[in-house]
Amino acid sequence: MVILSNEFIEATIMEYMIPSEKVAHVQGGNSLEHALLLLTKSGYSSIPVLDSKFRFKGLIGSSAITDSILGLERFEFEKLETIKVEEVMKSTVPIVKTDTALKKAISLLVDHPFLCVVNEEEYFEGIVTRRSILKQLNREIYK
Numbered sequence: 121m122v123i124l125s126n127e128f129i130e131a132t133i134m135e136y137m138i139p140s141e142k143v144a145h146v147q148g149g150n151s152l153e154h155a156l157l158l159l160t161k162s163g164y165s166s167i168p169v170l171d172s173k174f175r176f177k178g179l180i181g182s183s184a185i186t187d188s189i190l191g192l193e194r195f196e197f198e199k200l201e202t203i204k205v206e207e208v209m210k211s212t213v214p215i216v217k218t219d220t221a222l223k224k225a226i227s228l229l230v231d232h233p234f235l236c237v238v239n240e241e242e243y244f245e246g247i248v249t250r251r252s253i254l255k256q257l258n259r260e261i262y263k
């Protein structure tokens with residue numbers, strides 16, 4: 121039987137967070153073209169949207185972008201430069217605070233590949249990915 125350590129179960133998400141300076145992001149006023157370029161180049165399917173003061177505003181993903189330019193018979197690529205990220209981004213997504221317990225984050229990560237972390241003033245601190253938690257869980261299982 122595998123017994124998970126208390127350190128793992130009782131940890132806060134801060135220990136698994138990718139800090140904001142390493143997270144690719146866009147601003148709400150950026151064009152969809154800019155966002156799609158960043159998403160394609162980075163290989164990420166979705167990235168955070170922040171305001172100029174680094175407050176979290178939502179998520180923008182490549183499928184939402186392609187969906188927004190889908191015409192009747194073709195993709196209307198010329199629209200990419202005129203539509204803004206804030207018109208298409210998803211703003212109702214779960215966010216967690218820096219002191220959120222790992223247990224709570226794990227239950228949210230069942231349905232989301234990553235979670236955005238904000239501080240008490242709603243400023244963006246980073247993300248916690250399913251991969252970073254599973255990596256640690258894998259270590260726990262085999263130690």
Ligand code: AMP
Nearest residue numbers: 142143144164165166167233234249251
């Ligand atoms: P991963 O667990 O590394 O496969 O990442 C899962 C998802 O988390 C990616 O598809 C992105 O949406 C997001 N993500 C991971 N790392 C970053 C990063 N450094 N910057 C922005 N988004 C990220």
